[in-house]
Amino acid sequence: MTATSSLKPIRSDRFGPAQARHLLWRAGFGASRGQVEYLASLGVQRAVDYVVDYQKIDTSRLQAPEFDPDIIRPPDPEKRKAFARARKEKDQAVLAEIRRLRNERRARDRQQAGALSRWWLGRMIETPRPLEEKLTLLWHGHFASNYRTVRDSYLLYRQNELFRTHANGNFADLAYGIIHDPAMIAFLNNNSNRARKPNENLARELMELFTLGVGNYSEQDIKQGARALTGYSFHDNDFVFRRHIHDSGEKTILGQKGTLDGDDFVTILLRQPACARFIAYKLYKHFVADFDGEPAGPAGACIEKLAQVLRANRYELTPTLKVLFKSEHFYDDAVVGHKIKSPVELLIGTIRTLNTPVRELGLLVDAMGMMGQALFNPPSVAGWDGGRSWINTSTLFVRQNVCNYLLTGKLPFEDGWTTQRLEYDPTVLEADLAGRSPGSVVDRLMEVSLEADVAPSRRGQFVEFLTQRKKGVTRDALIGLLLLITASPEYQMC
Amino acid sequence: MKPTPPFTRREFLNTGITLASTAATLPLFLRDSAAALAAQPGAIGAKPGAAEDHVLVVIQLSGGNDGLNTVVPYGFDEYYRVRPVLAVKRNEVLAVDERHGIGLHPQLGAVKRMLDDGLAAVVQGVGYPNPNRSHFASMDIWHTADPSGGRGLGWLGKALDQRAAEAGGVSEPTACICIGPEAPLAAQGRCAKPIAFENANLFQWSGKSLHPALGRSYDQINRVGGETASAQEDDLAFVMRTAADAQIASDRIRAAVRQAPQTDFPQGQLANQLRQVAAMIRAEMPTRVYYVGLGGFDTHAGQLPRQGNLLREFGSAVQGFYRELDAIGQRSRVLTMAFSEFGRRIAQNASNGTDHGTAAPLFLFGEMVRPGLLGDHPSLTETDHGDLIHNVDFRSVYATILDRWMKVNSRAVLGRAFAPARVLKG
Secondary structure (H helix, E strand, O other): OOOOOOOOEOOHHHOOHHHHHHHHHHOOOOOOHHHHHHHHHHHHHHHHHHHHOHHHOOOOOOOOOOOOOOOOOOOOHHHHHHHHHHHHOOOHHHHHHHHHHHHHHHHHHHHHHHHHHHHHHHHHHHOOOHHHHHHHHHHHHHOOOOHHHHOOHHHHHHHHHHHHHOOOOEHHHHHHHHHOOHHHHHHOOHHHOEOOEOOOHHHHHHHHHHHOOOOOOOHHHHHHHHHHOOOEEEEOOEEEEOHHHOOOOOEEEOOEEEOOOHHHHHHHHHHOHHHHHHHHHHHHHHHOOOOOOOOOHHHHHHHHHHHHHHHHOOOEHHHHHHHHHHEOOOOOOOOOOOOEOOHHHHHHHHHHHHOOOOOOHHHHHHHHHHOOOOOOOOOOOOOOOOHHHHOOHHHHHHHHHHHHHHHHOOOOOOOOOOHHHOOOOHHHOOOOOOOOOHHHHHHHHHHHHOOOOOOHHHHHHHHHHHHHOOOOOOHHHHHHHHHHHHOOHHHHEO | OOOEOOOOHHHHHHHOOOEOOOOOOOOOOEOOOOOOOOOOOOOOOOOOOOHHHOEEEEEEEOOOOOHHHHEEOOOOHHHHHHOOOOOOOHHHOEEEEOOOOEEEOHHHHHHHHHHHOOOEEEEEEEEOOOOOOOHHHHHHHHHHOOOOOOOOOOHHHHHHHHHHHHOOOOOOOOOEEEEOOOOOHHHOOOOOOOEEEOOHHHOOOOOHHHOHHHHHHHHHHHHOOOOOOOOOOOHHHHHHHHHHHHHHHHHHHHHHHHOOOOOOOOOOHHHHHHHHHHHHHHOOOOOOEEEEEEOOOOOOOOHHHHHHHHHHHHHHHHHHHHHHHHHOOOHHHEEEEEEEOOOEOOOOOOOOOOOEOOOEEEEEEOOOEOOEEEOOOOOOOOOEOOEOOOOEEHHHHHHHHHHHHOOOOHHHHHOOOOOOOOOEOO
């Protein structure tokens, strides 16, 4: 059956708990039965508005971040002179001391980077605005820079707040924002981009990865774009425009002539039809479906329409996302349950949907790395590929084992686990499980946890496990069932 | 290119000749020396050189191993002048090239024996242009063979992608096995993905031990679904097939490493990893690449005892590995490469250590290598602000390994043609 590509709103009588659950998996990190039922009761219009207009939801209970802005300071002129003198005179003692201090600073910075990852993961778990974090993550992967290269945890934090501030705002604000962002400028060496010696890195990635996509500009455009971005630098934690190294001469970018600076460059890029198309494609891949290569078929048609919506709304993301999340395409059978969960969706989704304990955030951060999605450390400026790249023989075991850890507290590499570590009561998922038949219990738990089409044979395997339990539907039996559900291939989908 | 002048007065007096020059276009040539064995012509391995027979083991020495105290230029006065405390004493060096005064660190006795047995090669002065002295950046460059750090794909991953393409587009799940907490960037391909585990027992579902019934049900759920891949395979079918592959791979790997080795392995982290590799080779896993590692080489302070211990661990682990391979009749199939992300500065620092540097020696082990010291030792006086200038681009070593050992197109992997370094026989 071919999917519809229609962005027309779904008929209101077609929006029920199944659709509400799908919306919460894609625009959030899954949800409990109660949350799903509440959203379903709102009807599609109010439900989507509730999820997308999240500024109305109070987040004052969330942990306020406390990160040290001075974790990495530029060397002050006095110290720099002393350093240069010591190098010239080969004063080994002074050099050793300078190195020791630098290593201490770097160690503290690495510690703060760890704290930053734990903070963000914790925020995803706790937030009443899950779409805000999903969008922040989208922009983090889209405008990708990583801590390993930037090595200033505070700058990465500031960048993260840039993404969060404009997450469902206007894409143009993100594009202008990113060329003024110290972490990105550092990551792509734009602080070395000067009039007499241009560095093309930021200009290239701005066009190829951030706005237009490959093939929509020439090498000449990159060179001219690099000139426009000269002088866009930073000092300490703030953007600084270094006028004296800026190339203020006339440039031509994508046919536009003028004494263009970096902001003018972004303005020109935003005007290109390819830009709206590229951003629509990224929104689609993040929220609807992954695919390799060029968009085709219903997906391609849908992306074209979404691009038109984005343009008509002058890059405002809120109305665009509302159209997408209310559309027939979004709720099509070919879409629901057919997307491979990213590690974030798997991890956070399990905690939020199955109400497991959070356990140790530090270990969860490690698990994210093993699953291929280390926050603040995408593998390259191209971000994360997504889709099938999340799944291989290694990551699959990690994904299953991390769910085991959440449900039981058992770590793969330890022997001393006892049931005392469980600290989890699965009966929170369902009020009256004890009285039900194994088949009914399986159906209720599958409804909460599995979006993919579950073949009767799979359901049968779950039921068989429960019926074999001599003591009936006990807490342990339920946990065992949840372990099997979260270890099934179907659980990898949303 | 002008001939290189004699490095030291000693060398000039001893031999009266200049070191031979290397024209820019020529690849490495074998340096003959009193101790090095002559290159032996002949077949690469005992078996016909089918790629399926060939295994590559990569040993990553992390932190930036100090090359100058590893392959010691004891014939060069400058070495002693700038390393008054750190330099390896002349009477402790294991001499390899007595004419030019180059030898090994005293803790590398095991490697010296392998050199003598024709099973080891040391490629001198390996690096790349515009060297990067940041651990992450330089390691990424070695992993991707791309000075710009690449786009998330590694040289081994791309090589295995090529092999997968030849086999109809599906990568063998166990084609690359890495022992460590995370799979290295070097092993990431577009469709070829590595298996990575710190401990083989971790490469399985951790729920099995909770209850026997769980294990049975888990197997029912995850083992079936191993249908052959097809272009129309949807994502859920892909997950099911991967899940089935994972169970089979897990079974094979855990069964393989349960076998006790034929020989005695030394203690240590690297030896333990190589023991598991030998076990998997013995079990005839279809694995083409194994990736292991040893860390701790970032010796900014107090280098002498630390590096000595690490080098001893490295040498004895590799020697033990090849001893075991010989005992199980697999020695001719395995080529091992050991590298570090950079060497260290020529002069010692004030903390009796060394700081990040550039070019360094690269080790190759196996029956198929041209044994001995290969290439020229970099100059200690004509330097890059106190750092060694490389003579050999590491990608030319990769090119040889890719073209001649792994039988893939090196140009496609490396992005351009590199004159292959003559490090293998034949």
